[in-house]
Amino acid sequence: MTITKTHRDVLGASALRPDGVAKVQGDFSFSSDLHAENMLWGATLRSPHPYARIISIDLSGAWKIAGVECVITADDVPGQLTYGLISEDQPVFAKDVVRYMGEPIAAVAADHPETCRRALAAIKVEYEILEPLTDPERAIDGSHPDIHPDGNIIRHQRIVSGDITATAPIVVEGTYDIGMQDQAFLGTESALALPDHDGSGIEVFVATQWLHEDRKQMAKCLGLPEEKVRLVLGGVGGAFGAREDISLQVHTALLALRTGRPVKMQYGREESFFGHVHRHPAQIWMRHHATEDGRIVKIEARMVFDGGAYSSTSSAVLINGVTHTQGPYQCPNAVVDGYATRTNNPPCGAMRGFGVVQACFAHEGQMDKLAVATGIDEVEIRLRNIIHTGDTMITGQVLESVAPVERCIRETAALPLPAEMSSHPHELDLPGGSGRTADRRHIVRGIGWGVSMKNLMYSEGFDDYSTARCTLTNGKVELKFATSEVGQGFVTLAPQIARSILGVDDVTYDTIDTQIGSAGSTSASRQTWMSGGAVDGACRLVRERLFEHVGALHGVDPLRLGIDDTDIIDTIGDFRISVQEACADLSISETFEYHHRPTEDLDENGQGNCHVAFAFVAHRAVVDVDIELGLVKVVQIATAQDVGRVLNPMSVVGQIEGGIAQGLGLAVMEEIIVKDGKVRNPSFTDYLLPTALDAPQVLISMIEEPDPQAPMGAKGVGEAPCISVTPAIVAAIRNAIGKPIDRCPVRPQDICF
Amino acid sequence: MSQHEYYSLTVNGEQHPVQDAWIGESLLYVLRERLGLPGSKGACEQGECGSCTVYIDNAAVCSCLVMAATAVGSQIATVEGLNTDGSLTDVQQAFVTEGAVQCGFCTPGLVMAVHHLLDHNDSPNEQEVKEALSGNICRCTGYGRIFAAVESVISVRKSSAS
Numbered sequence: 029m030t031i032t033k034t035h036r037d038v039l040g041a042s043a044l045r046p047d048g049v050a051k052v053q054g055d056f057s058f059s060s061d062l063h064a065e066n067m068l069w070g071a072t073l074r075s076p077h078p079y080a081r082i083i084s085i086d087l088s089g090a091w092k093i094a095g096v097e098c099v100i101t102a103d104d105v106p107g108q109l110t111y112g113l114i115s116e117d118q119p120v121f122a123k124d125v126v127r128y129m130g131e132p133i134a135a136v137a138a139d140h141p142e143t144c145r146r147a148l149a150a151i152k153v154e155y156e157i158l159e160p161l162t163d164p165e166r167a168i169d170g171s172h173p174d175i176h177p178d179g180n181i182i183r184h185q186r187i188v189s190g191d192i193t194a195t196a197p198i199v200v201e202g203t204y205d206i207g208m209q210d211q212a213f214l215g216t217e218s219a220l221a222l223p224d225h226d227g228s229g230i231e232v233f234v235a236t237q238w239l240h241e242d243r244k245q246m247a248k249c250l251g252l253p254e255e256k257v258r259l260v261l262g263g264v265g266g267a268f269g270a271r272e273d274i275s276l277q278v279h280t281a282l283l284a285l286r287t288g289r290p291v292k293m294q295y296g297r298e299e300s301f302f303g304h305v306h307r308h309p310a311q312i313w314m315r316h317h318a319t320e321d322g323r324i325v326k327i328e329a330r331m332v333f334d335g336g337a338y339s340s341t342s343s344a345v346l347i348n349g350v351t352h353t354q355g356p357y358q359c360p361n362a363v364v365d366g367y368a369t370r371t372n373n374p375p376c377g378a379m380r381g382f383g384v385v386q387a388c389f390a391h392e393g394q395m396d397k398l399a400v401a402t403g404i405d406e407v408e409i410r411l412r413n414i415i416h417t418g419d420t421m422i423t424g425q426v427l428e429s430v431a432p433v434e435r436c437i438r439e440t441a442a443l444p445l446p447a448e449m450s451s452h453p454h455e456l457d458l459p460g461g462s463g464r465t466a467d468r469r470h471i472v473r474g475i476g477w478g479v480s481m482k483n484l485m486y487s488e489g490f491d492d493y494s495t496a497r498c499t500l501t502n503g504k505v506e507l508k509f510a511t512s513e514v515g516q517g518f519v520t521l522a523p524q525i526a527r528s529i530l531g532v533d534d535v536t537y538d539t540i541d542t543q544i545g546s547a548g549s550t551s552a553s554r555q556t557w558m559s560g561g562a563v564d565g566a567c568r569l570v571r572e573r574l575f576e577h578v579g580a581l582h583g584v585d586p587l588r589l590g591i592d593d594t595d596i597i598d599t600i601g602d603f604r605i606s607v608q609e610a611c612a613d614l615s616i617s618e619t620f621e622y623h624h625r626p627t628e629d630l631d632e633n634g635q636g637n638c639h640v641a642f643a644f645v646a647h648r649a650v651v652d653v654d655i656e657l658g659l660v661k662v663v664q665i666a667t668a669q670d671v672g673r674v675l676n677p678m679s680v681v682g683q684i685e686g687g688i689a690q691g692l693g694l695a696v697m698e699e700i701i702v703k704d705g706k707v708r709n710p711s712f713t714d715y716l717l718p719t720a721l722d723a724p725q726v727l728i729s730m731i732e733e734p735d736p737q738a739p740m741g742a743k744g745v746g747e748a749p750c751i752s753v754t755p756a757i758v759a760a761i762r763n764a765i766g767k768p769i770d771r772c773p774v775r776p777q778d779i780c781f
Numbered sequence: 782m783s784q785h786e787y788y789s790l791t792v793n794g795e796q797h798p799v800q801d802a803w804i805g806e807s808l809l810y811v812l813r814e815r816l817g818l819p820g821s822k823g824a825c826e827q828g829e830c831g832s833c834t835v836y837i838d839n840a841a842v843c844s845c846l847v848m849a850a851t852a853v854g855s856q857i858a859t860v861e862g863l864n865t866d867g868s869l870t871d872v873q874q875a876f877v878t879e880g881a882v883q884c885g886f887c888t889p890g891l892v893m894a895v896h897h898l899l900d901h902n903d904s905p906n907e908q909e910v911k912e913a914l915s916g917n918i919c920r921c922t923g924y925g926r927i928f929a930a931v932e933s934v935i936s937v938r939k940s941s942a943s
C-alpha cells in the first residue's frame with residue numbers, strides 16, 4: 029500500500045519511530061546492552077528432567093571456582109517462594125521437586141559468563157527421576173497422581189447456551205491439533221540489577237511487557253516493599269507474550285542484593301526456550317449442526333489446552349478459547365467443555381492471539397467442512413453466518429463492538445489474486461525456496477479462507493487500567509507513562525496523540541519506568557486503546573487548563589476554544605493565537621488514569637459479560653504445494669482488517685505484515701517438539717522461523733469504522749493479523765492436495781502420506 | 782577468568798587492544814563486552830539469525846561464529862563504523878523512513894546485510910534481495926517494510942546515477 033505523509037506527525041500520519049535512528053545505528057540500548065561498573069554476570073542452573081525429586085544439591089564445587097561470588101537456591105529466597113501472574117504456583121527455584129525440563133534450581137554470579145558456565149557445571153544435583161505426566165488427557169481423567177499441590181487441572185470451564193438438544197440436518201465434526209509455538213522474540217531475556225548502596229532496595233533494568241506486575245511479583249519474592257523495587261524498561265527486542273510472566277527478574281535481583289554488586293543476566297537462545305512460556309498446544313473437537321442452507325444451529329466443542337507444569341495465564345487463555353468457539357458467526361445453541369491441564373510439559377501462557385488462535389483453527393476448519401457438506405462456496409457459507417453488532421454470543425454477552433465482518437470478507441475477496449505460476453518460475457519462488465528441491469511438475473496451487481474475531485483488553489472482571497501524565501512547559505510537551513515499548517510503536521503513537529490534541533509539535537517522552545502508575549501489560553491488543561486512552565485523557569485535561577488560561581487572558585469563554593492545527597481558535601469567533609504564543613512561560617501538568625468498562629466473570633455455565641470489545645479480520649491465502657516433497661510456499665495473503673480508525677498507517681501495516689508472518693510460521697513450520705516432556709529443538713537451527721524467502725506477498729485493506737467505545741475510535745491491531753491467517757493457509761493446502769489436514773503446523777508427512 | 786591473553790583487533794579502522802581475555806571468546810562477545818561496540822546483536826549465537834553480522838575483510842560473517850582471536854590482522858567493520866560522522870547511510874535512512882524497524886533487534890545486522898548486498902550488486906532483483914536477506918531473521922516486521930526500504934534505496938541510487 030502507499031503510505032502518505034502529512035505535514036505534521038499527528039494522528040493519521042505515518043509518523044516515524046522516535047527511536048528509529050538509534051536503532052539503525054546500533055545505538056539503541058537493549059536490556060542486553062547495559063553495563064555497570066564492577067558488574068557480575070548471573071546464570072541459572074536448570075533441571076534436565078521433566079519430573080524428578082531433588083534428593084540433594086551440592087554447591088561446594090561452584091563456590092571453589094575462582095571468580096564465583098555467589099551461589100543461591102530456594103533456601104536463599106527471602107520472601108515468598110513462589111510467584112505467578114494469576115495463581116502463585118511457580119517456585120522461584122525448585123526445592124524438592126522439578127516439574128518441567130528447564131526449571132530453575134540454582135543461580136550463580138561470577139566475573140565472566142564462562143566462569144558462570146563452569147560454576148553451573150560444578151553444582152551436583154542428585155535426582156530421583158519420576159514418571160512424567162505428559163498426556164493432558166491423563167491430567168483430566170485423574171489417572172496420574174497430582175504433580176502439584178494445586179492438582180492436575182488448572183481450570184475447567186463449560187459454556188452451555190440455548191437449547192442443548194437442538195440439532196439440524198447437516199452435521200460436521202473434526203478434531204484439530206495445534207502445535208506448541210514459540211514467540212521467538214529476537215532479544216532474549218535480559219536484565220541488569222543495581223542494588224542500593226545500603227542494600228535496602230534495588231533498581232532493575234529489564235525487558236518486559238508489564239513493569240508494575242513484575243515489580244509486584246518481585247517485591248513479594250524478595251521480601252521488600254514495592255517502593256524499594258524500582259523497575260526501568262530496558263530496550264525490548266520483541267515480546268509477543270513471552271515477557272508477560274517473569275523469568276530472570278527475581279534471580280538477577282537476588283544475586284545483586286546478595287553480592288552488593290550490579291548483576292547482569294542474559295539468556296542464550298537455548299535457555300530462552302526454557303525461560304519463557306509458549307503458545308499452548310491444544311486439541312479441539314468440534315461438531316457443527318447446520319441447516320441445509322448452511323446456517324449454524326448448534327456448536328458442540330471440547331477443548332484441551334495443555335498448560336504444562338505451572339499455571340501462568342492458562343486459565344485466561346482457556347477462557348479466550350472457549351468463548352471464541354463460535355468465531356465471528358452467529359450461534360444460537362452451544363455446549364462447550366474446556367480444560368486447561370497441568371502436565372510435566374513446558375509451561376505455556378501468553379502468545380499473540382492468546383487462546384483465540386487455537387479456537388479459530390478449529391472453527392475455520394469446521395466452516396470449510398460445512399461448505400463441503402452443504403455444497404455452498406466457502407466464502408458464501410461464512411457470509412451466511414456472520415455475527416453483527418447487537419447479536420448475543422454463546423456467553424450471553426451482547427456484541428456491542430462495531431462488527432464489520434461482512435466488509436472484512438468482501439474486501440478481502442475483492443483484493444486481486446496473484447498471477448498463475450509461470451511455466452519457468454524462478455527456483456527461489458518454488459516451495460522449498462533456497463533448498464532448490466521442488467519440481468514445477470509436482471506443484472499444485474490452492475486457495476483457502478480464514479475469518480476471526482478477537483477480544484481486546486483483559487477479561488473476566490479484571491481492571492487493567494493505564495496511567496499517563498502530560499506536562500506542557502513553554503510550548504513543549506513531555507509525556508510520562510509506564511507502557512512497555514516492545515517494538516509495537518506506542519512511543520510513536522503517544523506523541524502523535526499529544527500533537528493532535530494540543531497543537532504542539534515538540535513532544536518527547538520520559539524514561540519508561542515505575543515512577544508513575546501502571547500502564548498494564550503490552551498484550552491483548554490493548555495499549556493503543558488503554559495507554560492511548562490515558563495519554564489522550566491527560567492531554568485533554570492539559571488542554572482544558574490551557575483554554576481556561578487563554579480564555580481568561582483574552583476574554584473568551586474557554587468552552588468556545590478549540591485547536592486548529594497549531595493554533596488555538598475561537599470556534600465561533602475570530603480570535604486566534606498560536607499555541608506556542610499562548611503557552612509561553614506556562615507550565616501545566618495533568619495525570620489521567622484510563623479504565624475500560626467493567627467486565628464480569630463467567631458463571632459455571634459460561635455465561636457472563638466477560639469481554640470488553642472485539643476486532644475482526646479476514647484472510648485469504650494462496651499457496652503452492654509440492655505434493656511429492658510435501659513442501660509449501662505461501663504465495664499471497666490478502667487481508668481486510670477491522671481497525672476502527674487508522675492512527676498511523678505505516679505502523680498498522682507493520683503489525684499486519686508481522687502478524688501474518690507469525691501465523692504463517694504456525695501454519696507450516698513453527699513447532700516446539702516435546703517428547704516425554706523433553707524439548708527436542710530449543711535452537712534456531714531446529715525451530716524454524718519464517719525468513720525473507722518465506723514472506724508472501726501481502727495485500728491489505730484496512731476497514732475504518734471508528735468504534736464509539738474506543739477512546740480514539742481505534743481498535744488494537746496487534747493480534748488479529750496472526751489468528752485466521754493460519755487456518756487460511758492450512759485450508760489452501762487442503763484445497764491444493766484435496767486431502768483433509770486438521771493439524772498445524774502442516775508437516776511434509778501430512779501432505780505426502 | 783584466569784586465562785590472560787593479549788591481542789589487538791582492527792575495528793572500523795582503529796586498533797583496539799584486547800586485554801585479559803579468555804581465548805574462547807567470540808568476536809561478538811569481544812565487540813560487545815570488551816570494546817564497547819554493542820551495535821552487533823546476539824539472538825542465536827549459532828549462525829542462524831544474522832543479527833550479529835559484521836564484515837571481516839569485506840566478507841559478511843556472523844560474528845558469533847568467529848573466535849575473536851582469529852580475527853587478528855583482519856579489517857573488521859561493524860554497524861558503528863558505517864557512519865562515523867553520526868549521519869545515516871541511505872540504507873539506514875530508508876529503514877527509518879519505510880518503517881522497516883520495529884523492535885530493532887534485527888536491524889543492525891540487516892543494515893549490514895543490505896549494504897553488503899548492494900555493494901556487490903547495484904540492481905538486485907526481488908529474488909536476489911530475498912536470498913541475500915534470508916540469513917537475517919526478523920520476528921516483528923514480516924519483512925514487508927524491509928523489502929520496501931531496500932527497493933527505495935535501489936531506486937534512489939539508480940536515479941541519482943543516471
Ligand code: FES
Pocket residue numbers: 822823824825826827828829830831832833834843844845846
Ligand atoms: S547471533 Fe550470530 S547468527 Fe544469530
Ligand code: FES
Pocket residue numbers: 214265266515881882883884885886887888918919920921922
Ligand atoms: S524489528 Fe524486531 S526482530 Fe526485526
